[in-house]
Amino acid sequence: MPSLVVSRRRLLVTGLVAPAAWSLAGCLGDDWSDLADVDLTLATGNPGGVFMRYGEALATVLARRLDGLSARTIATDASVENLRLVAEGGADLGFSLGDTASDASRGNGSFAEPLDVQALTRSYDSFVHLVVRADSRITAVKQLAGRRVGLGALSSGTRVTAERILGRNGLGLDDVSASGQSLQDDTAALEAGDLDAFFFVSGLPNEAVLDLSRRTTIRLVDLSESVDPMAETYGPEYVDGLVPASTYDLPDVVPTVSVKNYLVVSSGMSDDVAYAVCRVIFEAQDAIDRIAPGVPQPNLNAAIFTSPLDLHPGALRYFRERG
Structure with missing residues (x-):
């Protein structure tokens, strides 16, 4: 499965990184962008699709903006696979259509039982x-x-x-x-x-x-x-x-x-990491656009509307700060 790996120290280096052990993630220091060693895996979608274009750009910008963080993307069949990967620990973040995420939260459709996933943000439509x-x-x-x-x-x-x-x-x-x-x-x-x-x-x-x-x-x-x-x-x-x-x-x-669409995460992701990722998503959109020109990006006014998925507490903290 193709992957893209990026880190603060090594941008665009291909390799395999295990999903982050969220219980071990350190607290944010005085600088919100200073994280203890964190490896993120983003489950994206099909080559040529927006999930992959946006995901690769986001991974690159996350690694540039967050000290101590590295990130990689993996190409997938998208929503159903991404939700399962996040729930099972094979990925830390994943993109999903809202209808599929709704099924996953309720154990309907392609999912025999509810999956333990939360939303980091509503993204583009x-x-x-x-x-x-x-x-x-x-x-x-x-x-x-x-x-x-x-x-x-x-x-x-x-x-x-x-x-x-x-x-x-x-x-x-x-x-x-x-x-x-x-x-x-x-x-x-x-x-x-x-x-x-x-x-x-x-x-x-x-x-x-x-x-x-x-x-x-x-x-x-x-x-x-x-x-x-x-x-x-x-x-x-x-x-x-x-x-x-x-x-x-x-x-x-x-x-x-x-x-x-939603960007989904496990409920086990640390609040600090979820907060930091949200901040990059909304405050570094110019940098993301330079890497993937014209790619649709989340709108802050719509970001919290992720029903029936709950917002991750770290994301909720960010949105409350932004009012």
């Missing part, structure tokens, strides 16, 4: 992409019946959301020829004509979809009719969203389903 070639006749979800469709990797949040959208439109997995490939594989398959459509849930822009749009003219299918049925069945994690035409050089703005 993601948007459901249902991508087809520009010359495709597919203009609605119901027209995916009998088609070859990428639903996202099996341990991804995209898979959770895509199956729910199919269901709210009267389709089951038996009604499509479903692919469980990665985002990169799905973009290549659509370009080659081996897929008729694929789903992906991402912040804007998604680099893999953007690269595809530069090689092959694409469209995004309007998903506005799926929003209300999704919200009625699964909850307020699903709201209306719009993908601007300029994002992928589309003919027009595309209505779709939007899903909030």
Whole structure:
């Protein structure tokens, strides 16, 4: 599994670092950025996805700003895998779609029992992409019946959301020829004509979809009719969203389903480390943007809205200080 390792002393060095032993983390000194030796592992997502771009930039900036801290990122299938990694101690932080995180907190869907995870912050919002070639006749979800469709990797949040959208439109997995490939594989398959459509849930822009749009003219299918049925069945994690035409050089703005995102951590993370990470996330956004230009970043005004996940006490302390 690819990884990126960064530290205050050694930036961008590849290697393996065990997740931090939070019970051993020292208290913050007079300088909030001075931490006892701490190694962080960030579970991100698919190459070409915003989770990975933002996660790698965040890991680099954390290592630059926090003395005594090193960080690495690991590529994953994203939400479902990330939540399990954090709960089981395989990662210290992980990115997740809000709908998948909600399932994890309650022991629903992909999770047989509730997972011990908390939110560090709500991050940016993601948007459901249902991508087809520009010359495709597919203009609605119901027209995916009998088609070859990428639903996202099996341990991804995209898979959770895509199956729910199919269901709210009267389709089951038996009604499509479903692919469980990665985002990169799905973009290549659509370009080659081996897929008729694929789903992906991402912040804007998604680099893999953007690269595809530069090689092959694409469209995004309007998903506005799926929003209300999704919200009625699964909850307020699903709201209306719009993908601007300029994002992928589309003919027009595309209505779709939007899903909030969380950065999740174990409840065992020390309050000092959670506080310090939150402070970097919100006070070093210019530095993050220089590494990953245009990547969507958390908004302080929305950061505390992580229901049904509880905010980690260290994060709550930071947000209270900021008022």
